[in-house]
Amino acid sequence: xxxxxxxxxxxxxxxxxxxxxxxxxxxxxxxxxxxxxxxxxxxxxxxxxxxxxxxxxxxxxxxxxxxxxxxxxxxxxxxxxxxxxxxxxxxxxxxxxxxxxxxxxxxxxxxxxxxxxxxxxxxxxxxxxxxxxxxxxxxxxxxxxxxxxxxxxxxxxxxxxxxxxxxxxxxxxxxxxxxxxxxxxxxxxxxxxxxxxxxxxxxxxxxxxxxxxxxxxxxxxxxxxxxxxxxxxxxxxxxxxxxxxxxxxxxxxxxxxxxxxxxxxxxxxxxxxxxxxxxxxxxxxxxxxxxxxxxxxxxxxxxxxxxxxxxxxxxxxxxxxxxxxxxxxxxxxxxxxxxxxxxxxxxxxxxxxxxxxxxxxxxxxxxxxxxxxxxxxxxxxxxxxxxxxxxxxxxxxxxxxxxxxxxxxxxxxxxxxxxxxxxxxxxxxxxxxxxxxxxxxxxxxxxxxxxxxxxxxxxxxxxxxxxxxxxxxxxx
Ligand code: PHE
Numbered sequence: 323x324x325x326x327x328x329x330x331x332x333x334x335x336x337x338x339x340x341x342x343x344x345x346x347x348x349x350x351x352x353x354x355x356x357x358x359x360x361x362x363x364x365x366x367x368x369x370x371x372x373x374x375x376x377x378x379x380x381x382x383x384x385x386x387x388x389x390x391x392x393x394x395x396x397x398x399x400x401x402x403x404x405x406x407x408x409x410x411x412x413x414x415x416x417x418x419x420x421x422x423x424x425x426x427x428x429x430x431x432x433x434x435x436x437x438x439x440x441x442x443x444x445x446x447x448x449x450x451x452x453x454x455x456x457x458x459x460x461x462x463x464x465x466x467x468x469x470x471x472x473x474x475x476x477x478x479x480x481x482x483x484x485x486x487x488x489x490x491x492x493x494x495x496x497x498x499x500x501x502x503x504x505x506x507x508x509x510x511x512x513x514x515x516x517x518x519x520x521x522x523x524x525x526x527x528x529x530x531x532x533x534x535x536x537x538x539x540x541x542x543x544x545x546x547x548x549x550x551x552x553x554x555x556x557x558x559x560x561x562x563x564x565x566x567x568x569x570x571x572x573x574x575x576x577x578x579x580x581x582x583x584x585x586x587x588x589x590x591x592x593x594x595x596x597x598x599x600x601x602x603x604x605x606x607x608x609x610x611x612x613x614x615x616x617x618x619x620x621x622x623x624x625x626x627x628x629x630x631x632x633x634x635x636x637x638x639x640x641x642x643x644x645x646x647x648x649x650x651x652x653x654x655x656x657x658x659x660x661x662x663x664x665x666x667x668x669x670x671x672x673x674x675x676x677x678x679x680x681x682x683x684x685x686x687x688x689x690x691x692x693x694x695x696x697x698x699x700x701x702x703x704x705x706x707x708x709x710x711x712x713x714x715x716x717x718x719x720x721x722x723x724x725x726x727x728x729x730x731x732x733x734x735x736x737x738x739x740x741x742x743x744x745x746x747x748x749x750x751x752x753x754x755x756x757x758x759x760x761x762x763x764x765x766x767x768x769x770x771x772x773x774x775x776x777x778x779x780x781x782x783x784x785x786x787x788x789x790x791x792x793x794x795x796x797x798x
Contacts, residue, residue: 327401328676332507333583339512340584341596344389346515346661347576348601349522351437352569354655355630357605358612360565362623365553366545369562370606372554376566377602380782383774384572384741386594387748390760392581393590398672399423399575402582403747410753419743423575426736427669428689430574432696433728434666435499438659439491439701440631443481445652448635452649465638465648474636478628482704492697499663500690503671504683507583511664518657525654526604530611532647537614545623546609560790563783564733570601571662573740574732575669582672589762591771615641630655667693700725718791738787742780749776 334340361369394409395402400420407416448465455463466474481487502510533539567573577597584590612634616623619637623629634651638644667690674685703710703724712727713719718734719727748757749772763771789795 327395327397327404328679329396329401329405330398330582330672330676333585334512335508337585337588337593339516340580340588341593342515342519343511343661343665344577344580344593344597345600346519346658347571347580347665348569348597348662349519349604350569350658350662351434351441351655352565352662353601353605354608354612354658355437355627356565357569358609359625359627359629360561361546361609362613362616362629363626364558364561365550366623367547367549368551368554369558370546370609371549372559373562373566373605374602376563376782377570377598379774380563380741380779381566381570381572382594382598383771383779384567384744385570385577385598386591386761386771387744387775388572388577389581389584389590389594390757391744391748391752392578393584393586394756394760395578396582398582398676399578399669400673401676402578406752406756407747409756410751412751416747416751419740419747420575420578422736422740422743423573423578424669424673426732426740427574427576427666428693429696429728429732429736431499431663431666431690431693433700433725434659434663435496435693436488436492436697436701436725438495438656438663439488440478440481441652441655441659442491442494443487444631444635445649445656447477448638448645448649448652452645455645461646462643464640464642464644465635466645467639469639471636471639474639475632477635478632485702485705488701488704489698492694492701495659495663496690496694496697498660499667500686502660502664503667503686503690506682507668511668514664515661518661522654522657522661525650525657526607526611529647529651529654530607532643533611533614533618536618536641538617539610539614541617542610542613545613545617546606556789557793560734560786563786564737564790567737567741568733569605570598571665573737573744574666576665579669579672580665591761591763591767696728700728718793734790735787738783738790742783742787745775745779745783749780 391406392402395405397405400417403420404414404417407414451466455461502514571577613623615637616633619640621633621637625633635648638648667686670689671686674680674688675682708723710724712724713731719730722730758768761768761771
C-alpha cells in the first residue's frame with residue numbers, strides 16, 4: 323500500500339459548470355485549426371469517418387476512464403492515479419501514468435500559447451480592419467480591401483520572423499491563462515467557461531450559416547463526407563487517432579484534473595458522452611464552417627497548417643461582410659483556445675497545490691512561466707532557431723524544428739502512451755467494483771464499455787503507436 327495523496331477541496335458549483343469547463347477544455351485549436359487542416363491534408367471523407375470511429379470506440383470510453391480516475395482519486399492527475407492504485411491494492415508506480423499526462427499538458431501548453439498568440443494577432447489585424455471600414459461607413463466590406471492576396475498571405479511569414487511581436491502575443495495569451503487559473507476552479511475556470519463557451523457556440527453557428535449561404539456548402543459537404551478509402555493510408559489513420567486524443571484532451575491530465583472537482587452525485591457516463599459528442603460535433607461543424615469559404619474562392623483545402631491563418635483571411639477579402647466575419651472568426655478561435663489552455667495549465671497547477679503544498683497563484687505562476695519560457699524556444703524555432711533539432715537522432719523528428727518536435731512528441735508519443743496506460747490501468751488494474759460504481763453503468767452497457775477499455779482501446783492504440791513511431795515497418 324502507498325500513502326494516499328492529499329485530496330482537493332475545490333469543486334464545480336454544478337454539473338453544468340463541469341460540462342461547460344470540460345467541453346471548453348476539449349474544444350480548442352484542435353477542433354477549429356488542426357481538424358480542418360488534417361481533414362484537408364488527408365483527403366476528407368475517409369479520414370473523417372475513421373476519425374469518428376476513433377472517437378466512438380476509443381475516445382469516448384477513455385474520456386469516461388479519465389474522469390473516473392479523477393473523481394475516485396480526488397487529487398491532481400498524479401495523486402489521483404496513485405490514490406486509485408492504492409485503493410485497488412496496486413503499485414504506487416502507476417503514478418507514472420499521471421506524470422506522463424501532467425508533463426504532456428505542460429509541454430502542450432508551451433506551444434499552444436504560441437499558436438494562440440497568432441490567433442490574437444490575426445484577431446487584431448482583422449479587428450482593426452473591421453473597425454476601420456465601419457468608421458469609413460462600409461460595415462459590410464470584404465476584409466483587408468486595399469491589400470493584394472500576396473500581401474495578405476505574406477503576413478504569416480512576416481509574423482514568424484517578427485520575434486518581438488510573436489513574443490508579445492505569446493505573453494498576452496499566457497498572461498490571460500495564468501490570470502484565470504490563479505483565481506481558482508469556481509471564480510476562474512468555471513466563470514471563464516460559462517461566458518466563453520456560449521459565445522463560442524453562437525459565433526460558430528453564425529459563421530457556419532454565413533458560409534452555408536454565401537460559400538460553396540455542397541462542395542464542402544461532399545469533400546468532408548464522401549469517403550475515398552484509397553486515401554486512408556496507415557499514416558492517415560495514425561494521424562486520425564492522434565487527433566482524436568488531442569482533440570478530446572485525452573492523455574494530458576485535463577480530464578482527470580477536472581474530474582477531481584466533480585461531485586459524487588454527478589453521473590459520469592452521460593457527461594462523458596456529452597463531452598465526446600460536443601467535441602466531435604464542433605470539429606465537424608468547424609469543417610462545415612471553413613471549407614465552404616475555402617471552396618467558394620477556389621483555395622486549396624490541403625493547404626496545411628496555414629489554411630486558417632493564411633488562406634482564410636484572403637478568402638474573407640472576397641466575401642460579403644468578410645471584414646466583420648473574419649474578425650469574429652478569429653475571436654471565436656481565441657475563445658476556444660483560451661478555455662483549452664486554462665485546462666492545460668490547471669493540470670500541473672493542481673499538482674503543485676496538492677503535492678507541493680503551494681498556493682494556487684504560486685503554482686499557476688511557476689508553471690505558466692516555465693511553459694512560457696519553453697514557448698519562447700518554440701517561437702524562435704520559427705525563424706532564427708529553425709535549424710535546432712531536439713530529437714534529431716530519431717527519424718520522424720530528424721527534420722523538425724523545436725516547435726514541431728514538441729508538438730509531434732507530445733501528440734505522437736506521450737498522448738498515445740498515456741491513453742494506452744489509462745486503458746490498461748482502468749481496464750485491468752483498478753478495482754473492478756470501484757470502477758463499476760464510478761461509471762454508474764450497469765449490465766450490458768458496462769460490459770460493452772469494459773470490452774472497449776480492456777481490449778479494443780489498448781490494442782488499437784498500441785498498433786497505431788508502433789506504426790506511427792516506426793513508419794518504416796509499413797514500408798512507407
Ligand atoms: N483539446 C484541446 C484542443 O482541441 C487541446 C488540449 C489538449 C487541451 C490536451 C487540454 C489537454 O485544442
